[in-house]
Amino acid sequence: MRISPGQTVMESDRQSLDHLFSVTYEELRRLASSVQRGDPSVTLSPTALVNEAWLKLSDAGAVHATSRTHFKRLAARAMRQVLIEAARRRNAQKRGGGMTPVTFDETLTDTAKCADDLLALDTALDELARIEPRQAMMVESRFFGGLDVAETAELLGVSEATILRDWRAAKAWLSRELSRER
Numbered sequence: 001m002r003i004s005p006g007q008t009v010m011e012s013d014r015q016s017l018d019h020l021f022s023v024t025y026e027e028l029r030r031l032a033s034s035v036q037r038g039d040p041s042v043t044l045s046p047t048a049l050v051n052e053a054w055l056k057l058s059d060a061g062a063v064h065a066t067s068r069t070h071f072k073r074l075a076a077r078a079m080r081q082v083l084i085e086a087a088r089r090r091n092a093q094k095r096g097g098g099m100t101p102v103t104f105d106e107t108l109t110d111t112a113k114c115a116d117d118l119l120a121l122d123t124a125l126d127e128l129a130r131i132e133p134r135q136a137m138m139v140e141s142r143f144f145g146g147l148d149v150a151e152t153a154e155l156l157g158v159s160e161a162t163i164l165r166d167w168r169a170a171k172a173w174l175s176r177e178l179s180r181e182r
Helices: 010-035 048-060 068-093 115-131 133-145 149-156 160-180
Strands: none
Touching: 010 048, 010 068, 048 068, 068 115, 068 133, 068 149, 115 133, 115 160, 133 149, 133 160, 149 160
16 A cells, blocks of 8 residues: 555555455454354453454554455464453353363364363463464464465475475474364
């Protein structure tokens, strides 16, 4: 987006983000719905999740999305943060109850079933980020952002074969870590 006379760089960045949000809104809403599917304790609707994520992004101030894929990556991070905050609130109110493990299948339709699972996934992703940052970013982008293999490869600047290899390795590592917490 071009900066018009009298417009600051910050205003231009905000307009660019507003534009990206408007063109990706329905897709983000669909992704938010798939992330939350099957969780009976969810208190945020997909629309509310996308809106909360947008508020988090817009409050960040200096967020620069360079492409639609990059914006989806930023939105995935924001949705993860919103979901984790909501899970922590739910956990603070109510402990335990029917824990179901988080699983990762190729279609990404299985999702965190309760606040405890989401919090365990968040902790495991943070640990994975310490040892394999690219794999953690890839999992976050695919699981929370719904990016496909090609989009993830483009975002991370690697081949699709590398993403598939990393996906298998990250799923195995996360499954092992999550099973240790049970």
